[in-house]
Amino acid sequence: MASATAKLPRVMSGMRPTGNLHLGHYVGVLTQWVKYCDTADAFFEIADLHALTTGFDDPQAIRDARNSMVADWLAAGVDPKKSTFYLQSGVPQISELETLLGMITPISWLERVPTFKGQIEELGSEVATYGFLGYPLLQLCDIAVFRGELVPVGKDQVAHLEFAREVVRRFNYLYGGGEPVLVEPKAMLSNFPDVPGTDGRKMSKSYNNAILLSDDDATTTEKVRGMFTDPQKIRRNDPGRPEICPVFSLWKFVKPQHTAIVERDCRSGALGCVQDKGDLAEALNEFLRPLRERRVLYAADEAYVERIIAEGTARAREIAAKTVADVKRAMKLT
């Protein structure tokens, strides 16, 4: 555990255990997390309560996804000796803080967070529960309970961080007596562009267009073979437009030094799409091979994964208890 790193900035981030991670998570998020293991005192959360806000009808799926998600983290190189992996539901202080901060959180602030209306439109009004309305508040508590300063997240989470800052400011104003009790967190956006999925839209589990870290070589190759390309490039020798081709975009992530050649040969018509996809599948499998080899080992060792989670969760609870004690003191609940 990272106990000798007290002076490093506190970084906090998390993911919902809703399925195996994909290439987009790896290049966009996990590589950032790996860096924070060396430069920060980082907390990485398995957000199982957040997963329940929309997945309450299938809790077993969330339980099943827990260890395999952590196997993905470990395989990507996120180091549990230099950071803290923990289970959200194993830190009851997060839920306690949610109750306390709920007292000062206007419902209108929660209702205007864009993911609230957006998710209801997408998933239906069954998801409009009390817990789901509180999603950004729970996320704020994840961060605030560790006094997280920096939060590496994707663009879609910026509104949640804005909300978090407003509630923290309100808390400090109401109860801080001039001394801030809670820390205003800052979103750290990765400057990586979105990774396209096999259909050209952003890679996402819900679009069913993702190359999973846990896929094997044959599955990856098959997915790449089915990828969209420039619809005007019908015959092998037709000149193509790499700028609109998701296969070309993936090359940039997988083997950037090769993109100039692909671009030239696609435009000239020397390179056909079938060949290009075959080459990309091979490069992609090569790129992911070391990660996948590690992943197999972690996925087979549930006892190790569970020990990592248990140790991290114990450390997380200790730190969280201190923050909640400070909050209760500020709210005269002593």
Ligand code: TRP
């Ligand atoms: N809401 C985040 C997502 O869907 C996951 C998450 C939960 C999170 N708690 C967090 C991210 C705290 C950053 C900090 O991606």
